[in-house]
Amino acid sequence: MPDPTPPGPSTASAPSPTTVTPIRILLADDHALVRRGVRLILDREPDLEVVAEAGDGAEAIEAARSQEIDLAVLDIAMPRLTGLQATRELVALKPGLRILMLTMHDNEQYLFQALKAGACGYVLKSVADRDLVAACRAAVRNEPFLYPGAVTALIRNYLDRVRHGEEDPDQLLTPREEEVLKLVAEGHSSKEIAEMLFISVKTVHRHRANLLHKLGLHDRLELTRYAIRAGLIEP
Amino acid sequence: MSLFWRIFGLNALVLGTATALLLWAPVTVSVPVLLTEAIILVGGLAVMLVANGTLLRWGLAPLDRLTRLMTTVDLLRPGQRLPVPGGGSEVSELIRTFNAMLDRLEHERATSSARALLAQEAERRRIAQELHDEVGQSMTAILLVLKRAADDAPEPLREDLQQAQEITRESLDEVRRLVRRLRPGVLDDLGLVSALTSLTQDFATHTGLRVVRRLDADLPTLGQESELVLYRVAQESLTNAARHADARQVEVSLHRVGEAVVLEIADDGRGIEAACEGAGIRGMRERALLAGATLDITSTPGTGTRIRLITPAPRKQL
Numbered sequence: 014m015p016d017p018t019p020p021g022p023s024t025a026s027a028p029s030p031t032t033v034t035p036i037r038i039l040l041a042d043d044h045a046l047v048r049r050g051v052r053l054i055l056d057r058e059p060d061l062e063v064v065a066e067a068g069d070g071a072e073a074i075e076a077a078r079s080q081e082i083d084l085a086v087l088d089i090a091m092p093r094l095t096g097l098q099a100t101r102e103l104v105a106l107k108p109g110l111r112i113l114m115l116t117m118h119d120n121e122q123y124l125f126q127a128l129k130a131g132a133c134g135y136v137l138k139s140v141a142d143r144d145l146v147a148a149c150r151a152a153v154r155n156e157p158f159l160y161p162g163a164v165t166a167l168i169r170n171y172l173d174r175v176r177h178g179e180e181d182p183d184q185l186l187t188p189r190e191e192e193v194l195k196l197v198a199e200g201h202s203s204k205e206i207a208e209m210l211f212i213s214v215k216t217v218h219r220h221r222a223n224l225l226h227k228l229g230l231h232d233r234l235e236l237t238r239y240a241i242r243a244g245l246i247e248p
Numbered sequence: 249m250s251l252f253w254r255i256f257g258l259n260a261l262v263l264g265t266a267t268a269l270l271l272w273a274p275v276t277v278s279v280p281v282l283l284t285e286a287i288i289l290v291g292g293l294a295v296m297l298v299a300n301g302t303l304l305r306w307g308l309a310p311l312d313r314l315t316r317l318m319t320t321v322d323l324l325r326p327g328q329r330l331p332v333p334g335g336g337s338e339v340s341e342l343i344r345t346f347n348a349m350l351d352r353l354e355h356e357r358a359t360s361s362a363r364a365l366l367a368q369e370a371e372r373r374r375i376a377q378e379l380h381d382e383v384g385q386s387m388t389a390i391l392l393v394l395k396r397a398a399d400d401a402p403e404p405l406r407e408d409l410q411q412a413q414e415i416t417r418e419s420l421d422e423v424r425r426l427v428r429r430l431r432p433g434v435l436d437d438l439g440l441v442s443a444l445t446s447l448t449q450d451f452a453t454h455t456g457l458r459v460v461r462r463l464d465a466d467l468p469t470l471g472q473e474s475e476l477v478l479y480r481v482a483q484e485s486l487t488n489a490a491r492h493a494d495a496r497q498v499e500v501s502l503h504r505v506g507e508a509v510v511l512e513i514a515d516d517g518r519g520i521e522a523a524c525e526g527a528g529i530r531g532m533r534e535r536a537l538l539a540g541a542t543l544d545i546t547s548t549p550g551t552g553t554r555i556r557l558i559t560p561a562p563r564k565q566l
Contacts, residue, residue, distance in 0.1 A: 044385040050392025057396065090380065095437065117384050117424055122434050122446040138388040139420040142395035142413060169453065245449070247441055247465040 035062035036153050037081060041073035041099065042088040042115070047138075051086065051115070051145065058146055070094025074102050082110065084152055086145075087132075089116040089123060097123075097130050104131035111152040115141060124163050125240040133233050134158030157233045161202070164221065167236075169198045170243060171228055179243075186227060193220040251338045258303040266296050310339045314346060321350065323357045324533040362538040369476060376431035379423055387420045432479055440475045441465055441502070444482055448500055455490040462501035467509050468561035470539075477539040478502075478511050478559060481532050485513040485555045488528055493517025493553060507561045514554040519547040532557075 038055060040063050042048050048066050055061045065080050067073035069091045077085065085103060087096035094102075100112050113134040114127045124135045136148045137160045148158040159167075172194070174180035186194065189210075196206045203221070207214045230236050240246045269275075269292070277285055310333050321328055329347050333340045391413060398409035427433065435443035441463050448459040470478070482500060489495040495517030502511050520529075529545065532555075536543040541559040 042385075044381075044389070046389035047385050047392070050389040050396075053396040054392050057399070089437070090433075097437075117380060117388075117427070118433065119424060120428075120434055120446055121449065122438055122442045126438055126442070138384070139391070139417050139424065141388065142391050142417075166449070166453070170449075173452070173458075244461055244463075245445060 035060050036083045036149065037062055037064045038149065039063075039065045039067065039073060039076055039080070039082045039085040041067040041070065041076075041085065041091065041096070043068050043091045044088075047088070051141070054142065054145055055149065061146070061149055070096060070099030070102075073099050074106065077103055077107060077110065084111045084113065084149060086113045086115050086149070089114055089118060089127070097126055100127065100130040100132050111155065113148055113152045113158070115145065119160065119162055121163060121166050121245065124159065125237065125246040128157070128233050128237045128240070129246060135160060135163065137162075157236060164225065165197055165200055167230055167239075168194060168224070168228070170245070171230070171239075172198050174243060186224070190220055190224055190227070193217060194224055197221060197224070254307050254337065255304065258307055259300065262296055262300045262303065265299075266292060310343060314343055318346075323354055324530060324537070326354045326358075326537070358537045361534045365535060365538055366473070372430045376427045376433070379430075380427045380433075384420065384423050384427070387416055387423065391416045391420065432476075435475060435479055436472075440467070440470070440478060443475075443479055444500065444502060447479070447483060447486070448498075451486045451490065451498075457486075457490050457495060458497045459486075460497065460499040462499065462503070464503045467502070467504050468507055470509060470559060471562055474509075474539040474541070474559050474562075477535045477541065478509065478557065480535055481543070481555070481557050482511060482513060484528050484532050485515075485553075488520070489513070489515035489517055489553070493519065495552060505558070509559045509561065511557045511559070512554065514552060516552040519549045519551065519553050520545075 038061060040048055040051055040055075042051070045068075052063050052066075055063050064082060065076040067076050070087070071093045073085065073087060074094070076082075085100075087099055089096040091099070096114055096116070100114070103110055103112060112132040113136060114123075114132050115136050115138060116123065117138050119137050119139075127135055133155060134148045134152045134157060136144050136158065140160065144158075144160070151158040171180060192210060193206060196209065201209070203214050203217045207217045210217070230239055237246075275285070275288065277289070281289075310330075313330055317328065317330055329350065330343050332343050332347070394409055394413045394416060398406050398413060401409055432443050432447070434446045444463055445461060448461050451457055452459045486498060486500070489498045493515050495515035498513060498515045500511075500513050502509065504510070533543055536557060539559050541557050544556040544558075545553065546556075547553040
């Protein structure tokens with residue numbers, strides 16, 4: 014599980030450009046301005062390269078057919094074929110392709126539907142400047158990338174289900190992790206939690222990642238299964 | 249029998265009886281009148297008036313019923329009608345016309361409030377769309393350009409640019425919240441069950457209400473308007489439960505009964521007094537009319553409120 018809120022620019026983790034071929038990215042958004050902005054951000058990373066752009070879902074599929082790509086970054090709201098529909102088709106068309114949603118919707122329903130369709134990450138446009146690069150790298154490592162609000166919602170839902178006996182907390186958490194869990198569920202940011210517990214933000218991030226791992230919410234399929242079991246989406 | 253002949257007949261009956269009594273009864277009226285005779289005459293007059301009054305009241309009873317219904321009729325609860333008395337009198341004609349007028353008014357009311365609601369929803373959708381598609385996307389682009397500029401800028405400038413980035417981000421979040429409040433985008437994109445799931449989750453998160461969901465996925469297809477009606481009724485009911493009823497738990501269920509979709513929202517709050525149906529519930533009734541649905545609200549003080557909306561699925565075209 015990658016850190017959903019990387020602290021600052023994540024250029025430090027970029028592999029050196031001489032050793033790897035860049036990740037080839039397809040960018041689909043119906044707004045040329047947004048595409049241009051995303052391109053500005055991605056192209057300046059040595060390990061990422063936007064090789065194709067599409068204005069809607071259908072064009073994205075067309076581009077994926079005619080060109081070798083490793084990662085598709087799709088907007089959800091697009092004309093002709095939405096990002097979700099395009100994801101389903103792309104997964105069927107190219108099983109190895111990683112897909113990342115880049116969207117305005119901060120709604121768990123979209124997140125779970127995207128995961129169910131086969132996307133492995135979900136980035137909000139309002140934090141795209143901060144998270145997009147890290148999300149792209151996580152997607153290529155086949156790790157799910159969730160926005161912070163989604164993590165909070167998931168943990169809160171999980172705790173609620175444990176409280177009502179619908180979920181069995183078979184994984185034992187350390188007292189510290191339990192503290193962090195409670196604070197995350199209450200909606201505190203990593204920084205606030207760090208201040209409250211007198212630990213570093215990095216440690217909070219590590220606790221969070223461990224938590225999701227222990228709760229069995231650490232990969233796309235697990236997450237999707239959990240969402241179905243908890244009635245958050247239909248099977 | 250017409251109203252004229254009815255009243256005329258009743259009066260004739262009373263006067264005839266009085267005249268018959270005068271003719272055949274052993275009474276005489278002296279000049280000047282004696283006290284006993286005057287008492288008998290005044291007594292007779294009183295009996296006549298009482299008899300006349302009673303008979304007239306009986307004769308005009310249908311009009312009374314009509315007046316009562318006229319003062320209490322509520323167009324938001326359609327189907328209140330008067331029984332038409334037999335015969336071709338003016339009264340039954342009047343009641344029949346009144347019933348027909350209610351039919352027309354209810355229809356007018358339903359279509360005009362439907363028009364208003366649809367116009368309102370369409371306007372909201374348009375604004376939400378524009379905010380999402382134009383403002384939101386441009387601001388996303390600004391955010392990304394700022395990020396790029398901030399990364400390239402020398403130190404003193406970089407801080408300003410980063411500040412601009414944060415301001416843009418906050419505004420973008422605000423735009424997103426606005427869009428969400430204006431229009432349940434999930435409903436259009438992911439359907440009714442997803443929209444209700446998302447709605448109940450939001451409520452659970454923001455109000456601390458425990459929401460139990462029982463949403464069947466296998467539902468007959470409803471029109472877009474009907475789905476929106478279901479969504480808005482659920483939204484209003486949850487708002488009521490959280491804001492006015494002091495409820496701790498709400499159960500939201502959606503299932504099919506035959507060819508209809510039934511939405512039920514039951515809370516354990518303190519119920520609503522029937523006398524004070526607020527604007528919220530009137531709004532629900534108007535929306536229910538729009539979808540041709542039936543809205544039942546049962547509320548008992550102490551055990552909570554149960555709202556039931558039965559929406560028929562549109563008949564399939566042959």
